[in-house]
Amino acid sequence: MIVPRVVRWLDDRLGTNAGARYLLAKIYPDHWSFYLGEFALYFFVTLVGTGIWLTFAFDPSPQGAYASVLTLADRAHPIGYMMRQIHHWSAVCFVAAILVHMGRIFFTGAFRRPREINWMIGFSMLALASFTGFTGYSLPNDLLSGTGIRISQSIALSIPFVGTWAASIFNGGDSYPGPLLFPHLYTLHVYYLPVTLGALIGLHLTLLIYQKHTQFERDPKHVVGRRFWPDYALRTIAVFGATLAALALLATLIEINPIENFGPYQPWLAANGSVPDWYTAFLEGALRLGPATEFHIFGHPIPPVFWPGLVLPTLTMGLLLLWPFIEKRLTGDGAAHDVLDVPTQVPLRVAVGAALIFEGILLTLAAADDQTAMTLHLRLESLVWWYRILFAVGPLVVGWIAWRVAAEMRARIVESAVYPSDVTTLVRTEEGGFEEEEPQPA
Amino acid sequence: MRIAFFLVLTIVGALGATAAAAVGAPPALLGVALVVAFLGLACAAGAAAVALHAPDDLREPREPHGPTAPTPLPDDGISRPAFGRLWLAALGAFGVLGLVPLISLARKPGRRVITGWRSGVRLVDENNRPIARDRLVDGSIETVFPQGGVGLAEGSAVLIRVDAELLRVAGEGGAADGYVAFSKICTHAGCPVAIYRHASHELYCPCHQSRFDVLHGARNISGPAPRPLPQLALDVDAQGYLVARGDFGAPVGPDDWDRFS
Numbered sequence: 001m002i003v004p005r006v007v008r009w010l011d012d013r014l015g016t017n018a019g020a021r022y023l024l025a026k027i028y029p030d031h032w033s034f035y036l037g038e039f040a041l042y043f044f045v046t047l048v049g050t051g052i053w054l055t056f057a058f059d060p061s062p063q064g065a066y067a068s069v070l071t072l073a074d075r076a077h078p079i080g081y082m083m084r085q086i087h088h089w090s091a092v093c094f095v096a097a098i099l100v101h102m103g104r105i106f107f108t109g110a111f112r113r114p115r116e117i118n119w120m121i122g123f124s125m126l127a128l129a130s131f132t133g134f135t136g137y138s139l140p141n142d143l144l145s146g147t148g149i150r151i152s153q154s155i156a157l158s159i160p161f162v163g164t165w166a167a168s169i170f171n172g173g174d175s176y177p178g179p180l181l182f183p184h185l186y187t188l189h190v191y192y193l194p195v196t197l198g199a200l201i202g203l204h205l206t207l208l209i210y211q212k213h214t215q216f217e218r219d220p221k222h223v224v225g226r227r228f229w230p231d232y233a234l235r236t237i238a239v240f241g242a243t244l245a246a247l248a249l250l251a252t253l254i255e256i257n258p259i260e261n262f263g264p265y266q267p268w269l270a271a272n273g274s275v276p277d278w279y280t281a282f283l284e285g286a287l288r289l290g291p292a293t294e295f296h297i298f299g300h301p302i303p304p305v306f307w308p309g310l311v312l313p314t315l316t317m318g319l320l321l322l323w324p325f326i327e328k329r330l331t332g333d334g335a336a337h338d339v340l341d342v343p344t345q346v347p348l349r350v351a352v353g354a355a356l357i358f359e360g361i362l363l364t365l366a367a368a369d370d371q372t373a374m375t376l377h378l379r380l381e382s383l384v385w386w387y388r389i390l391f392a393v394g395p396l397v398v399g400w401i402a403w404r405v406a407a408e409m410r411a412r413i414v415e416s417a418v419y420p421s422d423v424t425t426l427v428r429t430e431e432g433g434f435e436e437e438e439p440q441p442a
Numbered sequence: 443m444r445i446a447f448f449l450v451l452t453i454v455g456a457l458g459a460t461a462a463a464a465v466g467a468p469p470a471l472l473g474v475a476l477v478v479a480f481l482g483l484a485c486a487a488g489a490a491a492v493a494l495h496a497p498d499d500l501r502e503p504r505e506p507h508g509p510t511a512p513t514p515l516p517d518d519g520i521s522r523p524a525f526g527r528l529w530l531a532a533l534g535a536f537g538v539l540g541l542v543p544l545i546s547l548a549r550k551p552g553r554r555v556i557t558g559w560r561s562g563v564r565l566v567d568e569n570n571r572p573i574a575r576d577r578l579v580d581g582s583i584e585t586v587f588p589q590g591g592v593g594l595a596e597g598s599a600v601l602i603r604v605d606a607e608l609l610r611v612a613g614e615g616g617a618a619d620g621y622v623a624f625s626k627i628c629t630h631a632g633c634p635v636a637i638y639r640h641a642s643h644e645l646y647c648p649c650h651q652s653r654f655d656v657l658h659g660a661r662n663i664s665g666p667a668p669r670p671l672p673q674l675a676l677d678v679d680a681q682g683y684l685v686a687r688g689d690f691g692a693p694v695g696p697d698d699w700d701r702f703s
């Protein structure tokens with residue numbers, strides 16, 4: 001057999017057997033929700049695989065891009081068609097999988113000490129994945145994506161002090177669309193962003209293995225679960241197959257981003273009934289709800305897109321990125337946790353999570369406010385005001401309700417004594433001994 | 443047995459997909475074959491995992507958390523009087539130096555906006571044909587460019603013909619012969635304002651639904667646009683073609699920090 005010989009050959013030169021045995025025999029806890037991140041991983045793998053193929057079929061020049069994607073969108077070329085369809089479906093699913101996975105991490109408190117670093121890496125990957133998706137969506141230079149680029153350009157220009165500088169770097173010129181805009185988008189999309197994502201995934205998984213996975217089992221001194229080999233090896237193959245089967249099915253049944261219907265981008269033509277990729281819709285909604293007022297600071301304008309287009313996303317991202325530290329501040333729980341929370345265990349966290357989800361859904365809905373107003377026979381202006389009021393009040397109400405429900409459920413669970421009170425954390429002292437940490441109030 | 447069945451399915455699917463691609467079958471067939479192949483793989487691995495009956499409560503100790511005891515570095519004689527701050531300052535100096543290549547990529551602030559409009563320049567359509575005064579009927583619109591500048595994004599304007607009497611009553615100064623023209627680039631985020639509702643004399647931006655009142659200098663009446671669409675004052679030349687009286691009355695497109703007002 002060839003495999004044992006290769007293994008022996010490698011071990012002879014690199015001494016890999018001990019490490020491989022360690023990794024294969026490693027124990028990981030089991031729960032269905034622990035597979036969500038794996039789906040994200042396999043969407044990324046699919047993106048890289050199909051993406052490499054697509055770089056050989058795609059003409060990145062602004063003049064040739066649209067025509068070359070038209071060829072890929074043509075069912076007469078089934079391989080190109082499937083490659084592009086799977087690639088795009090995979091991109092929208094990738095962002096979705098990361099979000100759902102992050103939701104699991106968030107609500108079970110898996111981000112707590114000592115795993116704050118991996119939370120921040122994961123969050124960076126969410127931002128990078130969205131940005132990568134946006135650059136890829138823009139590459140065909142069709143009417144829809146061209147409009148999106150134009151809007152993002154306006155958002156970049158609105159940054160105080162450095163807006164015009166930043167936009168000119170991106171454009172390669174001080175006019176729009178600049179001569180280097182598309183080369184920059186292309187390089188970002190096929191090189192910088194995916195390579196960074198790949199590196200971060202590597203780091204994410206390394207930390208996961210090194211720090212050991214969290215678990216629901218209330219045995220903080222042990223990892224309780226199954227071995228990687230053969231249990232999880234088989235399971236992960238199943239997840240991989242399921243991911244690709246789902247993508248192939250979607251690509252077969254529903255054509256995503258049919259650019260042949262949009263036409264090429266012309267700055268003076270408008271896209272009607274435009275549907276951006278779902279993860280950018282919340283920004284579009286925020287832009288629609290934003291105020292029309294333009295401030296001036298010493299004669300310098302602060303354009304209205306600045307608030308919904310930059311301030312709002314930056315604040316939200318900051319809140320999420322730093323959440324492990326914010327929660328520690330608010331609850332005073334700085335202990336290390338390897339045992340996961342039941343989602344209702346920390347009402348504060350449930351409240352914040354629910355409020356954020358509410359805002360996300362609301363803004364995404366607001367991105368379709370014209371269609372909604374038409375369907376419901378409302379005046380668009382009044383609908384916008386309703387959305388604005390909901391945006392301000394909704395999270396408080398939703399957060400409060402979530403808080404109450406979680407607190408109530410927690411009280412019941414505590415009564416039925418599901419949470420043992422004897423969970424302790426060992427702390428290694430400076431002298432190298434061990435001490436029991438003060439039990440934290442739940 | 444079940445595992446074998448699924449693996450055979452995988453092989454059939456993969457080879458089927460290969461065959462479908464080879465004969466140029468429609469994407470649907472290729473897609474179905476791919477689904478069979480990958481689903482077969484997933485089911486085979488899943489069935490194998492279920493068949494394993496491996497224990498699911500194996501235990502492996504976790505290392506305790508918390509900082510480890512500090513092990514001092516061997517004393518090399520220079521760590522102490524090492525001018526720690528100065529090293530940092532040197533590093534910072536390189537950081538400052540690093541800004542140079544970054545900034546060198548940027549252009550001088552102040553976006554160069556070339557509209558192409560000057561006094562006396564004719565309005566032309568997408569095919570570079572000048573617009574005669576009887577070109578549009580009441581209530582219709584046309585995208586126009588300065589002659590010689592077809593396709594210039596910042597020069598594009600929307601030409602609208604409305605009732606001259608209404609314009610007179612509204613006191614519209616930039617109109618000629620019932621024609622008014624405004625920049626097509628929305629002052630909110632730069633989308634092309636392309637929809638005209640004749641009943642209410644409103645221009646409408648499809649991106650975030652800003653509305654502009656055509657009879658009153660394309661004043662922004664609702665939506666997130668912060669200011670009116672810049673107007674292009676019109677005239678009719680001796681040959682009966684529409685011309686501009688000058689450039690747009692205000693800067694085109696969304697504002698930015700370096701656009702003083």
Ligand code: FES
Pocket residue numbers: 628629630631632633647648649650651652665666667
């Ligand atoms: S770009 Fe016109 S309303 Fe936003």
